Amino acid sequence: MGGAAVTVPVIGTIRTPFGSKFAVPRQGGGNCPAHGRVILEPPYSAPSAVKGLEGFSHLHLIFHFHLAGPGPFHATVRPPRLGGNTRLGVFATRSPYRPSRLGLSVVRLLGVEVQAGRAQLVVEGVDLVDGTPIIDIKPYLPRFDAIPGASAGFAGGPPPSLGVEVAPGAQARFGALPRAERESILAILAQDPRPAYRGAGDGHRYGATLFGHNIVFFLDGGRILITAVED
Amino acid sequence: MGGAAVTVPVIGTIRTPFGSKFAVPRQGGGNCPAHGRVILEPPYSAPSAVKGLEGFSHLHLIFHFHLAGPGPFHATVRPPRLGGNTRLGVFATRSPYRPSRLGLSVVRLLGVEVQAGRAQLVVEGVDLVDGTPIIDIKPYLPRFDAIPGASAGFAGGPPPSLGVEVAPGAQARFGALPRAERESILAILAQDPRPAYRGAGDGHRYGATLFGHNIVFFLDGGRILITAVED
Numbered sequence: 001m002g003g004a005a006v007t008v009p010v011i012g013t014i015r016t017p018f019g020s021k022f023a024v025p026r027q028g029g030g031n032c033p034a035h036g037r038v039i040l041e042p043p044y045s046a047p048s049a050v051k052g053l054e055g056f057s058h059l060h061l062i063f064h065f066h067l068a069g070p071g072p073f074h075a076t077v078r079p080p081r082l083g084g085n086t087r088l089g090v091f092a093t094r095s096p097y098r099p100s101r102l103g104l105s106v107v108r109l110l111g112v113e114v115q116a117g118r119a120q121l122v123v124e125g126v127d128l129v130d131g132t133p134i135i136d137i138k139p140y141l142p143r144f145d146a147i148p149g150a151s152a153g154f155a156g157g158p159p160p161s162l163g164v165e166v167a168p169g170a171q172a173r174f175g176a177l178p179r180a181e182r183e184s185i186l187a188i189l190a191q192d193p194r195p196a197y198r199g200a201g202d203g204h205r206y207g208a209t210l211f212g213h214n215i216v217f218f219l220d221g222g223r224i225l226i227t228a229v230e231d
Numbered sequence: 232m233g234g235a236a237v238t239v240p241v242i243g244t245i246r247t248p249f250g251s252k253f254a255v256p257r258q259g260g261g262n263c264p265a266h267g268r269v270i271l272e273p274p275y276s277a278p279s280a281v282k283g284l285e286g287f288s289h290l291h292l293i294f295h296f297h298l299a300g301p302g303p304f305h306a307t308v309r310p311p312r313l314g315g316n317t318r319l320g321v322f323a324t325r326s327p328y329r330p331s332r333l334g335l336s337v338v339r340l341l342g343v344e345v346q347a348g349r350a351q352l353v354v355e356g357v358d359l360v361d362g363t364p365i366i367d368i369k370p371y372l373p374r375f376d377a378i379p380g381a382s383a384g385f386a387g388g389p390p391p392s393l394g395v396e397v398a399p400g401a402q403a404r405f406g407a408l409p410r411a412e413r414e415s416i417l418a419i420l421a422q423d424p425r426p427a428y429r430g431a432g433d434g435h436r437y438g439a440t441l442f443g444h445n446i447v448f449f450l451d452g453g454r455i456l457i458t459a460v461e462d
Contacts, residue, residue: 001286003238003240004240005238005240006238006239006241006242006332006333006364006366007237007238007239008236008237008238008239008297008330008332008333009235009330009333010235010237011330011331012371014348022452024305032451043304043306044304044306044322044330045262046306048307048318048320049304049306049307049320049321049322050320050322051307051318051319051320051323052322052324052384053320053322053323053384054317054383054384055382055383056321056323056381056383056384057378057380057381057382057383057386058378058381060335062293062331062335064237070246071273073275073276075277075280076279076280076282077273078265087279087282088282088283088441089279089280089283089284090280091274091275091280091281091282091283091284091367091369091370092282092283092287092370092422093282093283093288093370094369094372098367099240099242099275099367100239100240100242100293100366100367100404101237101239101241102239102293102366102367104291104335104369105375106375106376106378107377121454133235133237135237135331135333136329136330136331136333137322138322138324138325138335139322139324139325139384140378140381140383141325141383142379142380142381142383143383144336144337144377144383145337145376145378145379145381146313146377146381147288147289147337147371147376147389148373148375148377148379149288149373150287150288150371150373150376150377151286151287151288151373151374152286152287152288152370152371152373152374153284153285153286153287154282163292163328172314176313178413198339227387
């Protein structure tokens with residue numbers, strides 16, 4: 001058993017509005033309407049390979065946490081949700097720094113499209129960095145996959161939710177963004193994407209790459225204040 | 232992109248009552264109480280690697296469909312649920328014959344045990360062949376993973392459910408099995424594990440390896456009849 005491994009092909013990549021790991025909404029973000037597009041690569045992009053998928057409302061995506069890079073096995077991680085100071089077993093978390101470097105997300109399927117003879121999937125509720133390699137696509141089967149009464153350990157509480165405001169100097173640029181992008185940005189920042197080891201009022205200025213813009217913000221008296229929208 | 236691949240380590244194996252692919256309950260089987268045991272291998276078996284997992288009621292297992300073997304990519308498969316005659320895109324199914332050869336199952340976590348310094352997980356609702364290599368363990372997060380209202384295409388209907396009876400000549404052997412095993416065997420056979428291309432009354436005699444026994448049965452007038460329990 002020791003040293004056994006499995007090699008799995010990359011079947012495509014996903015395009016998303018999230019240009020960097022920082023500020024990607026955690027686990028789909030729930031109320032975040034951001035869309036993504038799974039672009040399958042030959043031979044997996046044959047339209048016949050997704051025949052019947054349009055009958056499902058949701059999909060599982062198995063993907064490669066490619067930005068985590070390779071590295072030695074660490075049995076424990078410090079989940080951001082616990083403030084970054086508590087160590088938990090890596091298999092008790094959804095951390096990217098797991099032996100497989102594989103992630104799992106449920107997304108809503110909005111449509112199946114064929115471009116230049118290749119299948120693409122339009123999905124909603126993505127929490128993946130732009131360009132993430134996709135390893136597998138599986139239909140979500142509510143009879144087996146949906147367990148609403150499951151209990152969820154440390155992850156069971158409500159997510160953080162901060163107030164988000166736009167500073168006067170940034171309102172013109174922010175207001176010029178499409179409505180869906182504005183709503184997504186506000187929803188993502190409300191989840192407090194700052195690194196977990198930061199305190200409640202660290203004054204540090206952060207930049208998140210969202211929808212091709214650098215959104216500059218900092219924590220100001222318990223709320224997130226957006227101070228600039230840069231290209 | 233073409234030809235890109237990811238190599239993922241096997242972190243352990245699962246022991247289950249199902250000795251062969253044939254008659255493994257589909258996707259956990261719902262009402263099937265069969266238990267399994269995930270035996271982690273070093274270094275992944277460090278008890279600290281599962282610290283916190285006991286707070287979750289359910290887990291996702293990502294596993295290797297090792298019995299599917301390697302093989303060329305086929306864009307379509309014929310799901311048993313559709314009678315084996317309809318071709319669907321492989322990504323619209325949970326077929327083992329997918330590019331990744333990776334499977335995904337939700338199981339209930341009954342307990343975390345440490346034996347000889349190594350962590351093991353006792354789980355319920357398994358649909359894996361005994362000895363299946365485990366690639367990853369992730370906590371099931373109902374806030375993100377449970378979508379009870381999802382619609383499920385061709386897989387949305389109720390599963391098949393046949394009557395199952397034990398022939399007089401097999402009742403002594405069958406009745407001597409532990410109650411949990413008897414209930415599991417009846418639940419599994421009620422799902423009609425016969426290959427999809429078989430008709431409704433094919434008269435063919437099947438053997439399913441369950442809990443270390445060969446359960447011999449055939450379809451008799453619309454019900455499953457168990458005719459022998461062999462070692």
